[in-house]
Amino acid sequence: MQMSLKRLRPHDGVPILIFLILAAIPVLALIRSEDYLLSLFERLMIFAIAALSLDLLIGYGGLISFGHAAFVGLGAYAVGILSAHGMHDAIIALPVALLSSALFAYVTGVVCLRTKGVYFIMITLAFGQMVFFTASSLAPYGGDDGLTIAARNTLGGFALFRSEGSLYYLIWGCLLGAYCFCRMLVGSRFGRVFRGAKENALRMETIGFNVYRFQLAAYVIAGMMAGLSGFLLANATEFVSPAYMSWQRSGDLIIMVILGGLGSLHGAIIGAGAYLLLEEWLSAFTEDWKVIFGPFLVLVVLFARGGLLGMGKGLVRRLSGG
Amino acid sequence: MSGALVFVQVLNGLQFGVLLFLIAAGLTLVFGVMNFINLAHGVQYMLGAYLAVTFYLMTASFLLAMVLALLAALAFGLLLELAVFRRLYDRDHLDHVIVTFGVIIFLDHGVKLVWGSAPLSLPIPDLFSGSVRLPGGILYPTWRLVIVAAGLATAILLYVLIAHTRVGMLIRAGATHAAMVSALGVNIRRLFTIIFGLGAMLAGFAGILIAPILSVEPGMGDTVLILAFVIVVLGGIGSIRGAFVAALVIGLVDTLGRSFSVDILRLVMGPSPARTIGPALASMLIYLLMAVVLYFRPTGLFPVKGR
Numbered sequence: 001m002q003m004s005l006k007r008l009r010p011h012d013g014v015p016i017l018i019f020l021i022l023a024a025i026p027v028l029a030l031i032r033s034e035d036y037l038l039s040l041f042e043r044l045m046i047f048a049i050a051a052l053s054l055d056l057l058i059g060y061g062g063l064i065s066f067g068h069a070a071f072v073g074l075g076a077y078a079v080g081i082l083s084a085h086g087m088h089d090a091i092i093a094l095p096v097a098l099l100s101s102a103l104f105a106y107v108t109g110v111v112c113l114r115t116k117g118v119y120f121i122m123i124t125l126a127f128g129q130m131v132f133f134t135a136s137s138l139a140p141y142g143g144d145d146g147l148t149i150a151a152r153n154t155l156g157g158f159a160l161f162r163s164e165g166s167l168y169y170l171i172w173g174c175l176l177g178a179y180c181f182c183r184m185l186v187g188s189r190f191g192r193v194f195r196g197a198k199e200n201a202l203r204m205e206t207i208g209f210n211v212y213r214f215q216l217a218a219y220v221i222a223g224m225m226a227g228l229s230g231f232l233l234a235n236a237t238e239f240v241s242p243a244y245m246s247w248q249r250s251g252d253l254i255i256m257v258i259l260g261g262l263g264s265l266h267g268a269i270i271g272a273g274a275y276l277l278l279e280e281w282l283s284a285f286t287e288d289w290k291v292i293f294g295p296f297l298v299l300v301v302l303f304a305r306g307g308l309l310g311m312g313k314g315l316v317r318r319l320s321g322g
Numbered sequence: 323m324s325g326a327l328v329f330v331q332v333l334n335g336l337q338f339g340v341l342l343f344l345i346a347a348g349l350t351l352v353f354g355v356m357n358f359i360n361l362a363h364g365v366q367y368m369l370g371a372y373l374a375v376t377f378y379l380m381t382a383s384f385l386l387a388m389v390l391a392l393l394a395a396l397a398f399g400l401l402l403e404l405a406v407f408r409r410l411y412d413r414d415h416l417d418h419v420i421v422t423f424g425v426i427i428f429l430d431h432g433v434k435l436v437w438g439s440a441p442l443s444l445p446i447p448d449l450f451s452g453s454v455r456l457p458g459g460i461l462y463p464t465w466r467l468v469i470v471a472a473g474l475a476t477a478i479l480l481y482v483l484i485a486h487t488r489v490g491m492l493i494r495a496g497a498t499h500a501a502m503v504s505a506l507g508v509n510i511r512r513l514f515t516i517i518f519g520l521g522a523m524l525a526g527f528a529g530i531l532i533a534p535i536l537s538v539e540p541g542m543g544d545t546v547l548i549l550a551f552v553i554v555v556l557g558g559i560g561s562i563r564g565a566f567v568a569a570l571v572i573g574l575v576d577t578l579g580r581s582f583s584v585d586i587l588r589l590v591m592g593p594s595p596a597r598t599i600g601p602a603l604a605s606m607l608i609y610l611l612m613a614v615v616l617y618f619r620p621t622g623l624f625p626v627k628g629r
Contacts, residue, residue, distance in 0.1 A: 133609075290428070
């Protein structure tokens with residue numbers, strides 16, 4: 001513990017602040033008795049996990065996956081389908097959710113990672129669409145309309161997910177775990193090879209690393225994390241639907257990552273937060289909030305390079321007289 | 323599954339294919355020459371349809387409406403290029419995706435505000451409103467044949483333009499060696515604007531052609547956009563010929579798959595599972611095809627040399 005505290009650097013302040021704020025939300029919700037805050041921030045943290053895993057691929061590996069929502073959907077459908085057969089325990093549902101998304105990531109990754117650049121974007125999209133159409137045609141599990149989950153998962157028989165408060169902190173814990181894991185991963189030897197392949201794949205090959213295998217491993221890890229977010233999403237909303245894995249949803253995830261700022265991990269959390277809060281806030285104003293949101297995206301890319309995080313850094317630099 | 327039915331569905335697939343070609347042609351040029359990912363290309367198709375409906379209501383003449391809608395689609399494409407997209411050519415693909423995604427979100431909802439969210443329709447011009455008796459005694463709607471003819475004519479025009487004119491030569495050169503073309507004193511910015519306008523007009527044309535058959539509604543561009551991208555990637559980015567072949571293949575595979583997947587599956591399994599699996603397999607078929615092609619040929623069927 002002493003060791004890890006010493007290793008904290010000044011710029012760790014932002015992520016710590018983020019997690020403290022997220023931890024304080026239920027208290028705020030209790031004081032102001034606004035229950036919707038809880039479910040809003042549950043959703044926010046769940047998407048943050050998915051965005052984190054996507055940041056791992058895009059920000060650190062240069063692998064722009066346009067089908068990432070498929071993994072979220074797989075995790076969610078694992079919960080939904082098991083529960084439709086009367087299996088409500090997370091001891092079964094969680095491993096199934098993680099393994100099925102990992103398996104899908106492995107099988108598709110073997111194919112996708114043979115291609116590069118735009119071709120990679122399009123082939124991940126193609127696989128995402130395949131899962132989407134498969135889910136839409138699962139007539140016994142709701143088909144297009146989706147599937148309502150009878151009851152949230154239990155954990156080893158305990159109704160941990162059933163109360164909103166404990167579910168909230170469980171998701172918070174998952175986000176923290178995912179964040180720390182990603183942090184550790186990108187700092188490790190594995191992460192350095194993976195990041196090196198983004199800068200110059202040929203050079204990494206020449207040094208003697210099999211880049212393909214590193215990228216495949218990262219793809220599977222990211223897929224599993226997105227599967228975890230799907231598992232949580234199904235439990236939080238008690239509903240699964242093919243809409244979870246539409247290509248627009250994959251686009252949303254990319255936007256979250258860019259909005260926050262690529263390749264910083266906590267930027268992905270900020271991006272997911274900014275996206276969902278903006279959606280919430282704008283839709284309170286007008287039904288046609290997307291008419292405002294679209295141009296906003298254009299302006300962010302044109303004038304705020306590096307996303308919100310980059311904008312914040314620029315502001316700090318200017319204020320400190322740099 | 324009679325012969326006549328197969329023939330009709332082949333024609334339908336062909337019609338879908340040429341329509342997709344009109345959309346994919348502009349996309350592959352913009353993609354290949356400018357290296358710009360334009361997700362908002364599908365919106366141009368939607369706008370073409372909406373504009374045609376509006377101008378038809380104003381002029382009551384299909385031909386006039388078509389000409390006006392084409393010009394308006396061109397103007398809008400140029401406006402988008404000059405105002406927004408021009409600033410993005412030297413950015414990376416991710417920025418392209420986000421900005422054009424933003425444009426889609428805006429226009430899909432903007433269209434709702436201007437024209438309402440109820441689907442609109444455009445009548446088929448009287449001259450082509452009937453059916454044609456094909457050899458074998460099948461009646462086939464004339465308008466669908468008009469679409470096939472118009473699409474093929476446009477494909478030939480494009481071929482002549484690209485292969486035998488000066489602009490076409492510059493476009494071909496730009497697709498492989500943009501920096502070199504610019505160094506030789508060609509105004510590459512203007513070339514980009516021309517290509518973008520051309521692509522926007524072709525997509526708009528596809529929208530006008532399909533408006534009498536489909537309902538004109540917000541978001542109608544999103545599904546064809548994904549298909550157009552599949553075609554561009556399948557054909558090889560920047561290759562008009564590749565886009566043409568891939569568009570026909572996708573059009574035929576998708577249409578025939580949807581019509582006959584259940585029947586074919588019933589040969590090997592019971593009717594009930596066939597009815598469940600068939601439609602799912604049919605919607606996946608083109609993506610499956612794309613995955614297989616990219617596995618064996620990671621740069622598409624007709625890769626442009628020099629990229």
